[in-house]
Amino acid sequence: MASQDVDDSNFALHGHGVPLLVGLLALVVAFVAVCLYLRWACTRRRRRAADLEASSSAAAASRAIPGLDADAIKGLPVTLYSPTRSAGVKAGGGEEEQVVEAECSICISALVAGDKVKVLPPCGHCFHPNCVDAWLLAQPSCPLCRTTLLPVTAGGKPDVVNGGDSPV
Known part of the structure; x- marks a missing residue:
């Protein structure tokens, strides 16, 4: 066998070889x-799925605190509503007493003097008993300011005993 010398002329492209090579290179770049x-x-889809799962588990954890039991709700004080009065300034410079009107923020109707209202102890907000009772069966907090009605433990978290059967 005779050995042949390798020179640059053996690697030269002529005719249709150049466009074929360029097309093949473009195909490889497109594939990559x-x-x-x-x-x-x-990766983006997996990250979104993980974020959605984390947010749904956090939402489930926040729903884990049940509302109050019926006895605790019945134990909340029911009183007759009387509008509060506040001092206002008259146009002439003197003071006049103004009646501050309130409303049940659940049914959005005005509280009239003499209506039965349930006053929530931690915050003092008042609501119609039927309105707030339905709320408190599902949520252990004030519907207006979200103050919890459950006793707070030393760790700063609401104390849920027997599925929320703790007295208020």
Whole structure:
């Protein structure tokens, strides 16, 4: 066997070889670009799924605190509503007494003097008994300011005993 010398003329491209090589290179670049895009899209989808799962588990944890039991709700004080009066300034410079009107923020109707209202002890907000009773069966907090009606433990978290059967 005779050895042949390798020179540059053996690697020269002539005729249709150049466009074929350019097309093949473009195909490889496009394939790599599609692979990188699919990798990015899959990673993004997994991250979104993980974020959604984390947020849904956090929402489930926040729903884990049940409302108050019926005995605790019945134990809240029911009184007759009397409008509060506040001092206002008259146009002439003197003071006049003004009646501050309140409303039940659950049914959005005005509280009239003599209506039965249930006053929540921690915050003093008042509501119609039927309105707030339905709320408190599902949520252990004031519907207006979200102050909890459950006793607070030393750790600063509401004390849930027997599924929320703790007295108020």
